Amino acid sequence: xxxxxxxxxPFRKITGNRTFVDAEGIDVNGVLRDLDxxxxxxxxxxxxxxxxxxxxVNVFVNNHEITSLNGAExxxxxxxxxxxxxxxxxxAGSAMTPEMVERYSRHLIMDQVGPLGxxxxxxxxxxxxxxxxxxxxxxxxxxAAGIGTIGIADFDVVDRxxxxxxxxxxxxxxxxxKVDSAxxxxxxxxxxxxxxxxxSPLTSDNAMEIIPEYDVIINGADNFATRYLVxxxxxxxxxxxxxxxxxxxxxxxxxxxxxxxxxxxxYPSPPPPGMVPSCSEAGVLGVLPGxxxxxxATEAIKVLLEQGEPLKNRLLLYDALAMDFRTVKIRRDPQxxxxxxxxxxxxxxxxxEFCGSPFHEN
Numbered sequence: 305x306x307x308x309x310x311x312x313x314p315f316r317k318i319t320g321n322r323t324f325v326d327a328e329g330i331d332v333n334g335v336l337r338d339l340d341x342x343x344x345x346x347x348x349x350x351x352x353x354x355x356x357x358x359x360x361v362n363v364f365v366n367n368h369e370i371t372s373l374n375g376a377e378x379x380x381x382x383x384x385x386x387x388x389x390x391x392x393x394x395x396a397g398s399a400m401t402p403e404m405v406e407r408y409s410r411h412l413i414m415d416q417v418g419p420l421g422x423x424x425x426x427x428x429x430x431x432x433x434x435x436x437x438x439x440x441x442x443x444x445x446x447x448a449a450g451i452g453t454i455g456i457a458d459f460d461v462v463d464r465x466x467x468x469x470x471x472x473x474x475x476x477x478x479x480x481x482k483v484d485s486a487x488x489x490x491x492x493x494x495x496x497x498x499x500x501x502x503x504s505p506l507t508s509d510n511a512m513e514i515i516p517e518y519d520v521i522i523n524g525a526d527n528f529a530t531r532y533l534v535x536x537x538x539x540x541x542x543x544x545x546x547x548x549x550x551x552x553x554x555x556x557x558x559x560x561x562x563x564x565x566x567x568x569x570x571y572p573s574p575p576p577p578g579m580v581p582s583c584s585e586a587g588v589l590g591v592l593p594g595x596x597x598x599x600x601a602t603e604a605i606k607v608l609l610e611q612g613e614p615l616k617n618r619l620l621l622y623d624a625l626a627m628d629f630r631t632v633k634i635r636r637d638p639q640x641x642x643x644x645x646x647x648x649x650x651x652x653x654x655x656x657e658f659c660g661s662p663f664h665e666n
Contacts, residue, residue: 438524
């Protein structure tokens with residue numbers, strides 16, 4: 305039987321740096337023996353002295369771990385796909401456990417992720433500002449993807465009206481802090497991650513103590529004061545910012561790299577207080593933040609993996625009623641007071657005064 309075999313990065317020196325190779329065999333053991341014949345030295349990387357599979361090596365047949373099948377005697381058929389996934393050491397000396405290998409198996413067999421990419425996600429630190437409409441899908445997908453450290457900044461409590469769109473919370477969470485409800489949910493989804501909660505409102509006094517601790521910042525705030533604060537703090541801390549916003553049936557997402565544009569380049573000043581109603585005043589389609597938040601999570605994961613084209617210098621516009629996605633080009637403004645050629649904003653300011661509105665996160 306001819307099968308395609310995914311070769312992890314640590315083993316590619318044996319296969320001439322090929323990601324996929326073809327092999328023959330009627331079962332997993334036969335395929336691995338054939339690989340050893342084709343690529344001398346391969347067997348030493350997967351078998352011990354008794355010719356049993358090494359305990360730190362997992363094998364998948366069509367995405368199913370062979371220990372849940374018939375082990376090394378699991379039969380294979382023409383066209384099947386086999387993946388050999390070793391545990392990896394990294395970070396602070398930790399290793400990817402067999403449970404983690406199984407959990408992230410769909411990532412590990414992707415050439416764009418693989419074991420090394422998954423290690424980048426495990427070592428990554430992402431802060432989600434807001435555990436509401438946008439924060440809900442952001443946090444769920446970051447946790448599921450295996451982001452090793454996830455910060456949640458929100459000081460609000462769960463209200464019944466939140467449940468129409470804030471899918472990370474449930475009826476039993478009403479009255480609880482959103483960060484506590486969100487933490488419980490994502491740890492139940494993935495106990496391998498670390499979750500750090502920030503229950504005080506983000507302000508000019510504490511933002512530079514929190515934001516520099518993370519690699520990527522995802523902004524899901526529902527007010528302009530927090531939006532400008534997070535933008536300025538991310539820039540000053542030299543952190544990548546994935547910004548998202550929603551209103552009624554429309555959403556926007558962009559990704560700002562330090563020195564290559566910022567929220568102030570796009571919107572130099574906030575609208576006058578009351579001109580743009582909040583979601584609590586005008587409403588929002590419940591599924592809208594799911595779409596926009598999932599895009600934000602995708603952007604952050606791409607940033608950590610260093611894969612694909614992020615929304616750098618592009619603004620994604622989503623119209624749910626028309627089911628229309630489009631992107632427009634945006635640029636760094638040389639006159640920007642924050643990231644321009646002659647900046648005047650060199651430290652955090654009073655954002656409530658700047659925006660004429662108080663802080664509140666959705």
